[in-house]
Amino acid sequence: MTTTDSGGRYTEAAMTEAMHRIADQLDVPSHDARLLRLTNNAVFALPTAAIVVRITRSTTLHHRVHKVTRLATWFAERHAPTTRLATHVDQPIPVDGLLATIWEYVPPTEPAPTVEDLGHLLHHFHHLGTPPFSLPTWNPVADAQRRIADAEALRDDEADYLMAWCDRLTPRIATLNNQSKNHLVHGDAHTGNLLRTPDGDVVIGDFDPTCKGPWQVDLVAVPVGETRFGRHSAHRRLAHAYGYDVTQDPDWPTLREARELKMVCAAVPLLASAPGIAREFRTRLHSIRNQDQQARWTPFGDLNREIRP
Incomplete structure (x- = not known):
């Protein structure tokens, strides 16, 4: 499995082939498999087998896979409101140089999870404590810098601006981390990462970005999304459910900028292969450069399923 797209990631066809090989290895049916996401990971639901197969699309992210399996095991031991690893499989599973988790x-299950569900869940999540093993420290700048360094279609002026933005944010992020007392942070807390179980409980998944840092990070995606995507009332409802309004936090400007940096740089690896995403990236960057908080953005997921912020 060596086929990659222009961004250097393994293609949908290659990932689908790998998923079927994993299913054969596990001796489970995959005839009804469907692709759920194709971002840093290819995520497939296999309903008949009652499993989800999640395959990394990069050989440089193996450390994340091992972190996720350890976290998921710890969450299960703590009876946390999180998705669960399949218990009958040794994890992770190697597949052609990549790693998969089951x-x-x-x-x-209806109704779909709400921002109120997110607020209540995060309140529980943030009181789990921290696991008895090392977690990376929250560092949105380092992630952005890696994406910028790997970009193939980023103009020099764009790269220069983004790197200067990273440089400005770096000391502010360090200050927040020094003040945070190393709380558990999910890292990408929004309703798209929530699932409602048939019992009616709500659980959260996607632990790739989970780290230690300021717990307020997990309350930022909703208000920033409300402003940038023109959504209404979601933040007020989240703040009420959680019991804290992050937009009144003294560090809100830094927290907001860190989220916006992520939302802009998420598109960088796909600029060469997805014209719609490239246009949206430049819309976002233009509004940041001009300090235009009124500019409306379009979710990348509405333009191309290969990336979702």
Whole structure:
């Protein structure tokens, strides 16, 4: 499996082939498999087998896979409101130089999780404590810098601006981390990462970005998304459910900028292969450069399923 797209990631066809090989290895049916996401990971639901197969699309992210399996095991031991690894499989599973993890399938259940569910869940999540093993420190700048360094279609002026933005944010992020007392941070807390179980409980998944740092980080995606995507009332409802309004936090300007940096740089690896995403990236960057908080953005997921912020 060597086929990659222009961003250097393994293609949908290659990842689908790998998923079927994993299913054969596990001796489970995959005829009804469907692709859920194609971002840093290819995520497939196999409903008949009652599992989800999650395959990394980069050989440089193996450390994340091992971190995720350790976290998921710890969450299960703590009875945390999180998705669960399949218990009958040795994890992770190697497949052609990549790594895969196998998760319990949660069938789509109504009603869809809400921001109120997110607020209540995060309140529980943030009181779990920290695991008895090392976690990376929250560092959105380092992630952005890696994406910028790997970009193939980024103009020099764009790269220069983004790197200067990273440089300005670096000491402010360090200050927040020094003040944070190393709280558990999910890292990408939004309703798209929530699932409702058939029992009615709500759980959160996607632990790739989970780290230690300021807990307020997990309350930022909703208000920033409300401003940039023109959504209404979501932040007020989240703040009420959690019991804290992050927009009134003294560090809100830094927290907001860190989230916006992530939302802009998420597109960088796909500029060469996805014209719609490239246009949206430049819309976002233009509004940042001009300090235009009124500019409306379009979710990348509405333009191309290969990336979702």
